[in-house]
Amino acid sequence: MLEYRPFTELGTFANDWLDAHYHFSFADYADPDRMGLGALRVWNDDTIRAGTGFAPHGHRDMEIVTYIRQGAITHEDSLGNRGRTEAGQVQVMSAGLGIRHAEYNLEDQPTTLFQIWIMPRRQGVAPRWETRQFPRSHGRFDILASGLPSDGDVPIIHQDARVLGGTLDAGTTIARPLVLPHAYLVVARGAVTVSDITLGPRDGIAVTGETTLTLTATEEAELVLVETA
Incomplete structure (x- = not known):
């Protein structure tokens, strides 16, 4: 089953520093039909104005993956970590028992990113954070983070x-x-077709019960995919 979710129909939030679009229910955007997909709970498409960002706040028991599309984010947390993650890198944080963090755009341009939350298989794990460069392969998907042992040396x-x-x-x-059992695909840029559905920039598609996802790029396309139980 395929469910197309065009960018123009996502939930939205905007203030003087953040322009956010929500693929699933989040904050004041509530849609009972979009509460997540399997263990995938949140997929936010954020644009953060230069010199601003998310002030220190806390999380528990959530796996949070940040995919930087443009610009960079500077991270600080209660574990003493500080680091800058830029376009072409992925940031992975396990909130676990509890962590406070801040995410600032200290650049001179807007930062755009996907913020992806995945519910953990068990609660109370030790919190952790890391950032890593990912390959820019053409014609295939590379694993950026995984909880499957067979996926090798990638952020956990x-x-x-x-x-x-x-x-x-x-x-x-x-x-x-x-x-x-589940997959969710978002086009970061460009355009692809899935079956007879055409996805443009920042569109999403939910996939349930399929064994193969066949994609054709109608123009060069940068894609992000989550597969999940």
Whole structure:
């Protein structure tokens, strides 16, 4: 089953420093039909004005993956971590027993990112944070973070799930096997077709009960995919 979720129909929030679009219910945006997909709970598409950001706040028992599309985010947390994650990198945080963190755009341009929350398979794990460069492969998906032991040396999340990214050249078709029950795909830029559905920039599609996801890029496309139990 495929469910197309165009960018223009996402939940929204805006103030003087943040422009946010919600693929699933979040904060004041509540849609009982969009409460998540399997263990995937949140997918926010955020634009953060230069010199602003999320002040210190706390989380518990959530796996939070941040995919930077443009610009950079500077992270600080209660574990003593501080680091800058820029476009072409992914930041992974396990909130676990509890962590306070801040995410600031200290750049001179807006930062755009996807903020992805995945519910852990168990509560109370030790909190942790890391950031890592990811490959810019063409014609395939690379694993950016995973809770599956078979996925090797990638940032760990505490769930049977993986976060992937990839770029397809215009005219390329790939068939991605799906071994987990649910998947959610978002086009960061460009355009692809899935079955007879065309997805443009920042559109999403929910996939349930399929064994293969076949994609054709109608123009060069940067893609982010979450597969999850």
